[in-house]
Amino acid sequence: MNNRRYNHEKNSIIQPLLTDLYQITMAYAYWKSGKTKNYSVFDLFFRKNPFGGEFTIFAGLEECLKFLENFSYSRTDIEYLKQTLPSSVEESFFEYLSNLTAKDVKVYAIAEGSVVFPRVPLIRVEGPLIIVQLLETTLLTLVNYSSLVATNAARYRIVSGNVKLFECGLSRAQGPDGGLSASKYSYIGGLDATSNVLAGKWFGIPVQEVHAHNYLIPFNSFSELGDTFLEPKNGGQPRELLKLVLFWKDKLLNLFDERYNETEYGELAALISYALAFPDGFIALVDTGDVERSGLINFCAVALALNELGYRASGIRLTSGDLAYISKVAHSYFSKIKSKYNIPWFENLTIMATNDINEDTIISLNEQSHKINCFGIGPYLVTCQKQPALGCVYKLVELNNCPRLKLSQDPFKVTMPGSKEVYRLYSDSGYALVDLLQRSTEPAPKLHEKILCRHPLEESKRAYMMPVKVEKLLTLYWENGRIVQKLPSLKEIKEKVNNSLKALRSDIKRNMNPTPYKVAVSDELYQFIHDIWLKNAPIEELF
Amino acid sequence: MNNRRYNHEKNSIIQPLLTDLYQITMAYAYWKSGKTKNYSVFDLFFRKNPFGGEFTIFAGLEECLKFLENFSYSRTDIEYLKQTLPSSVEESFFEYLSNLTAKDVKVYAIAEGSVVFPRVPLIRVEGPLIIVQLLETTLLTLVNYSSLVATNAARYRIVSGNVKLFECGLSRAQGPDGGLSASKYSYIGGLDATSNVLAGKWFGIPVQEVHAHNYLIPFNSFSELGDTFLEPKNGGQPRELLKLVLFWKDKLLNLFDERYNETEYGELAALISYALAFPDGFIALVDTGDVERSGLINFCAVALALNELGYRASGIRLTSGDLAYISKVAHSYFSKIKSKYNIPWFENLTIMATNDINEDTIISLNEQSHKINCFGIGPYLVTCQKQPALGCVYKLVELNNCPRLKLSQDPFKVTMPGSKEVYRLYSDSGYALVDLLQRSTEPAPKLHEKILCRHPLEESKRAYMMPVKVEKLLTLYWENGRIVQKLPSLKEIKEKVNNSLKALRSDIKRNMNPTPYKVAVSDELYQFIHDIWLKNAPIEELF
Known part of the structure; x- marks a missing residue:
């Protein structure tokens, strides 16, 4: 502050x-x-x-x-x-x-x-x-x-319990300062953070990183990655992240009994590129394609590769589909990996959902025992749709x-x-x-x-x-x-x-x-x- | 502009x-x-x-x-x-x-x-x-x-036909510039004016005068008026507006077969005070008390007194009750006065309504053949409630x-x-x-x-x-x-x-x-x- x-x-x-x-x-x-x-x-x-x-x-x-x-x-x-x-x-x-x-x-x-x-x-x-x-x-x-x-915001906090909540409604707010005021007053009302950088600068509110759809679009294949060498967090010989990721991916495909498919190369290339920029606190959108057969495995492969280099990933972002179900699948993947490879923090990875969340959605997700531990709340919060x-x-x-x-x-x-x-x-x-x-x-x-x-x-x-x-x-x-x-x-x-x-x-x-x-x-x-x-x-x- | x-x-x-x-x-x-x-x-x-x-x-x-x-x-x-x-x-x-x-x-x-x-x-x-x-x-x-x-705004314009529409939502808008942007973009979308002064100054949008509830509260009796002399519009000997108003009021009570009652003094004092400040374009809120037995008669008495001095009143504002019915009553009063005293413009006085108007209200009022010729549109327009x-x-x-x-x-x-x-x-x-x-x-x-x-x-x-x-x-x-x-x-x-x-x-x-x-x-x-x-x-x- x-x-x-x-x-x-x-x-x-x-x-x-x-x-x-x-x-x-x-x-x-x-x-x-x-x-x-x-x-x-x-x-x-x-x-x-x-x-x-x-x-x-x-x-x-x-x-x-x-x-x-x-x-x-x-x-x-x-x-x-x-x-x-x-x-x-x-x-x-x-x-x-x-x-x-x-x-x-x-x-x-x-x-x-x-x-x-x-x-x-x-x-x-x-x-x-x-x-x-x-x-x-x-x-x-x-x-x-x-x-x-x-x-x-206080109402969202009440229905959400202790789950992390951040505001991300700027692009659909009622004008620039409708957006800025929303970030400020959502924070005092009970949210933990905002994605709005100006609100961070002016009011000292923690700003939340997410991973956006647009980032995935430019990547088609590994050939676009160039050099993927990454130095371990605590120093030492840089290692090729792509190789490490592919190694872990093979292991995971075995672990989860999944087949390779055609679409995931672009997604994986985008995730690797993002991990090279932000090896600590790596977060990835995983539902551009098939979450279970592609997004989650790609994310986990990158997170495990980063882990070998001493970096700790932050988690995943979900934006569509049956959020309660997918969050439970994601949590089960993370638990399985945690046990199999003995990485305790893997079970506590962030599972972030940001799909036009409102108060009623959260109540309904609660009833379905979701495993989401972070909600990004946009237009319903900032424009007070109700x-x-x-x-x-x-x-x-x-x-x-x-x-x-x-x-x-x-x-x-x-x-x-x-x-x-x-x-x-x-x-x-x-x-x-x-x-x-x-x-x-x-x-x-x-x-x-x-x-x-x-x-x-x-x-x-x-x-x-x-x-x-x-x-x-x-x-x-x-x-x-x-x-x-x-x-x-x-x-x-x-x-x-x-x-x-x-x-x-x-x-x-x-x-x-x-x-x-x-x-x-x-x-x-x-x-x-x-x-x-x-x-x-x-x-x-x-x- | x-x-x-x-x-x-x-x-x-x-x-x-x-x-x-x-x-x-x-x-x-x-x-x-x-x-x-x-x-x-x-x-x-x-x-x-x-x-x-x-x-x-x-x-x-x-x-x-x-x-x-x-x-x-x-x-x-x-x-x-x-x-x-x-x-x-x-x-x-x-x-x-x-x-x-x-x-x-x-x-x-x-x-x-x-x-x-x-x-x-x-x-x-x-x-x-x-x-x-x-x-x-x-x-x-x-x-x-x-x-x-x-x-x-375009949708409001479409359902309203040629009726005058102005935006007055600033106080309930989503923040200061939610209000300012609403004034600007409502105007381009089809409204005629705004009550927001800054929008007038910055964007050259016509600003609309209305008459507010709060103005009526400070007045209890004629003793608060002091001197009510007003110079005729085209010059000449000032005349006492209060006297003229009371003269016309007696005539109107006869014309409309109404009794004096206790509450209207404060209201009338407030209207006279407002007329002294704005003799041309005089506009008055008429539904603080009983519209038919007090507000309308008070307004017409002041408007007729001003007319004697060469000033032309603008009209009335309605904020509550059965708007279609009251607008028809008001219009019938104005018509009766027009005919009785041969003042052609009296029939065209503004009948403004500003009671939380939305698109559906206007459609419903249309079906009831209302006589409103000016709507002030507030929160439903600027916050886009729908x-x-x-x-x-x-x-x-x-x-x-x-x-x-x-x-x-x-x-x-x-x-x-x-x-x-x-x-x-x-x-x-x-x-x-x-x-x-x-x-x-x-x-x-x-x-x-x-x-x-x-x-x-x-x-x-x-x-x-x-x-x-x-x-x-x-x-x-x-x-x-x-x-x-x-x-x-x-x-x-x-x-x-x-x-x-x-x-x-x-x-x-x-x-x-x-x-x-x-x-x-x-x-x-x-x-x-x-x-x-x-x-x-x-x-x-x-x-």
Whole structure:
């Protein structure tokens, strides 16, 4: 993780104009109506967990804070806005925008990498109405996809157990930075590595080598190999790898009772050529032709030849066919070789699968007792095929110390007014039991004291709880134009995801019919909200 | 479209390290085995149209060419690669990479914005094996999403007829540039505008104003308005807008036989405040409360008051509820006012809907004879919910003048070897009938001569065709390190999409059970391919 030095290379797209036009027209209307300095509080939250699950990983906070640091309209931004807004917009508004920064804004947020739930404010932004409103679209853009893909990765991790997982979706991602963000947030969500080199360089994520189809195509025969002499790992006389490989191949054809066939020369030539370049950690795609009769034998012959020279192969890659079956065949070949030639590590060779893997494929492969020990996950992970968008929203909840709410004909869309705090309450089992929302003015819940937790909408749903641990979730991250917390490294955020999920009961995390986690409100907040709802909701006529 | 001057602000993410690690390890293995200068030909193509449709829009070409222009590993790139690749990799390989550019590469491509079909090479890249292989991942990243979202937009355009469509998906897009690319390629695919300001600035796309929920929340009563004097559009004594609005509101309540109610003051105050900022082109969200009893009447009162001062309102925005029904109610209000007060344009006010619209919603609304004349399309468009990834691939088809192919156990995945040309053949109806692939060495098909078109896989499927127009699809775009064609503007690419789709029969473009478009091979290419397939495919044992 020593790659912080490359971090100055940032995404130039993240800037104040990366927003919807209505944010700027709204700003002008507020400015005209004298609301510029009204002190406002906004909540950023979502209403529904993605992927039919019952949890979400919160991510993207660091990028939000970096956006605030750099928030400033350039000269050409102002020039463009002048062309674009109606000519009636007053000149002094543009002067106001030219000097606008995020210095008067305060940002409270939940720690990046935390597991979070519907209706809980992930970020609370406070400050003068205009600037706080102007942040909306960009903050949503930065949180929505980051959190979505981190959550997706966490789900893959949960169904995969301890198998190695790496992300390899760049070529089909939604644009260059859709790919780059996917690599970053998949890693924090639970994957071990990525094949994306830029993600390795910028974020210090381990990059994973695979072996590609295209490499096999240029090779037809051994005549294309030229000199195949390879020096043993620990020095000494170079030996001809081709000869060694052919020697081992004959032995293996005997061992596995297979016949020579016509197609495998090109494949074998390609593998030898690759082994000459990467004798240590040799990895090979084995299913271009027939896996059992050609690919596996060719791979093992090369691996055994390399072994004679002191090199240890890494394993094979599978990309098609019946993955569970083939992985079991491969494992049986490796076991047989291990026993026959007494090479213990041969049984632990990587069996990597990368064929459009998704969550359901992994579950199905598990049921078939596959022997894959490494999955490369591409488009299903990075484009979040099951649900490609998260629906965070950003709502005004307080203005000049008065609670505000958005009414809607749909009760699901009504917001919770007022500035709020969130506490996560833990039981003595160590599990998080409930997220409790309170008014910001209420004292924090006390340890070992009975606390009434109410359902925010249904009057009759109430429960007492005695927490053995109380965690305050919202912390101040931004004040006076500066980040006021030490930001965690990517690895620390990854750890946070891991620990945060560990504190969640497994029935909440499971793939099939998960149990919803409880988000409750304090009695005071319940009364407060319902008073305001009643005051503001129209009284309908019965007839 | 005078925004070319902002074009130097580019996406810093698009660079040679935005690739999979195996591209670089492959490059090293080629380098080691002396294949560096082998002359290679790669085809970039897809195998299946997205969204269950039968056509695709090809997009992203300009970005690919810009990537080639800038292709060069930086000092820190090399430094990072040295840390990351095995220590056995030779120093002189890194020197080789340091000096590598795309100057020896040739790129042939179909014009950006063309309608394209499965198995047709969209881009043919030729040159020394290593550099051409190193381009793979980045080219795929740049073509896949651009083409996917342009195709999606074209589909929305087809089901919407002439209704105005704008893109507003930034906040839920897959990352900042997922959002920016969506705005750009939705526009070329058939949308009219975007709400994304940066897309407006960088690409000259018209930006669309809407009116947001959050604007309504801060207003409770008229007391928050302050001074509401507004000067008439053509000058003269300012008049008090609030008074005028209340006057019109009374009239309307009579006209529509509605009662005053309690909730609409805040809404009305917000609308008046917005009208004071944007008296011309006034647009208002009308469904925060009850649309019929409050929102519509409030909007019309403000629009009529503005009309008295010489300003013309733009229309309303709907975000929830039964959109077809409400749009019809709104239209009936507008018609009634038009007739009663003799204001012809009132009937043509914009009725904008933005509630998670997708292709199917529009089809369903059409069946209900909605009166919406403007759709704002968000996450379903930009994240391509129906299918969030396109599967373009990049395959070696020729090396040192010898055809190459990728074999696979799956016939669908077998590639067509050899360098090929593509011709689009038109019938006298003006429609494109077939895309014909030929070997690059064959003469072009002649006008008015009988041409045998064969199915690439099924021997018995053949047809004669006499084209009245023959269009050569692949053109040289990149040679000697330079772009050698004048690149079209975004607007020209948009025109290309439009014309290209016009030349396609409507049964191919329809949403439900579309007819597949024919992609054929010449007799010579058919023989050539099948000879090679037979030579290379393993002969299976029957028993």
